[in-house]
Amino acid sequence: MSQNLDRLEALPLRENLRGMSPYGAPQLDVAVALNTNENTHPVPQPVVDAITERVSRAAGQLNRYPDREFTELRTALAAYLDHGLTADNLWAANGSNEILQQILQTFGGPGRSVLSFVPTYSMYPLLASGTGTKFIAGQRAEDFTLTAESAAKQVREHKPDVVILCSPNNPTGTALGLDVVEAVYEAAEESNSMVIVDEAYAEFARFGTPSALTLLEGRPRLIVTRTMSKAFALAGARLGYFAAAPEVTDAIRLVRLPYHLSAVSQATALAALEHSDVLLSTVEDIKMQRDRIVDNLKRLGLEPAESDSNFVFYGGMENAQQMWQNLLDQGVLVRDVGIAGHLRVTAGTEDETTAFLAAVENYLQQK
C-alpha cells in the first residue's frame, strides 16, 4: 500500500489531488448495514418485473446510442415532481453526485468558489476539488442549525459563485425552512450566484415540510436536486436529477458527456417511475422506524437530532468511536461521520431497527 502510495505520488497528479483519499464508507459484510442511508427495503417484485421488461426491450437496441436528450425520462420526472414543471425544467444524470459535478463544471471551476454550511454532505468539498473549485466551509450554530440571517450574511461576505444548501441536511438530518433558501437566494442575487438545494431526502421529510420546488418560479438561478437512490430504493441504478429554469439545463448541456445516461439507466428509471406508488410505499414505514429511533435513543438518554430524512444523527454518548466499534462487534454497522461525539444511523426495516436499538441498549448496559 505504501509502495503504491509512493508510486501514486510520483505521477503528475494535479496539485489539489495530492494527499487526498477516495470517498467511500466501508463496504463491510455485516448482518445489519445502516451506514449509507440506502433504502434497506429490497425492490418489490412487481417493480423488478417492470424493470426487467423495460431493460430487455432496450437491450435489443444497445447497438445504438441512447436518446441523448432522454426526453421520455425528463417528462416522467416532471410529472412525478409536479409543481407545474415540464420536461424543459428537468435534467438527469448518473446519481445526483454527477448532477452536482456537472453543476460545478458549469458554474464553478478554477478561480471560482462554492459555499456550503458544514457539517454537511462530505462529497461537496470533494466535488469542488475534482472540478478545481474553491470550497468555502460556511458555519452553522453550535447545535448545527442554520438561520436565514446567518446564511445570507455568509453569502454576502464570501460572494461564492455557487451555494449548496443540503435540506434535509446530511449528516444532521433536519430540513431547512424555506425562509433560509429565500434569504440565501436574495443574497446570492447580488453576486449573480447559483443556489443549489440538495433535496436527496425530501420524500422522508416530516409532514408539512415544504420543498424548495415551490420557490423555482421566478428564480432562474435556483436548482433543486433530487435522487432515486434513497426513497425510490434504487441506489444501484444511479439516477439523480434536478429541476430548474430551462436555461439552466441548456447550460449543463455544455459540459455533459454525450449520451451520459445509458439506455439501460433510462429504461430502469422509467419503469421505476411508472411504479413510483409501489416503490414509495416503504417511505411511511421508514419514517416510522426513524421516529422510533429518535424516541428510543432519547429514552436511553442519548441526544438525537430531529430528522426529516431516513437517518438519525445522535450524540450524548461518552465515546462515539467505542460505541461504533461495539455496535459493529454486535453485527450492526452505523456511520462515524467524523463529528466528535456523534454517530449517524440509517432507519432500516423494522427488524434492522430493532437490532440496532437492542445493540445500543446492550452497549449502554455493559458500561
Ligand SMILES: *Cc1c(COP(=O)(O)O)cnc(C)c1O
Ligand atoms: C445520498 C445523497 C445523495 C445521493 O447521491 P446519488 O449520487 O444520487 O446516489 C446526494 N446528496 C446527499 C446529501 C446524499 O446524502
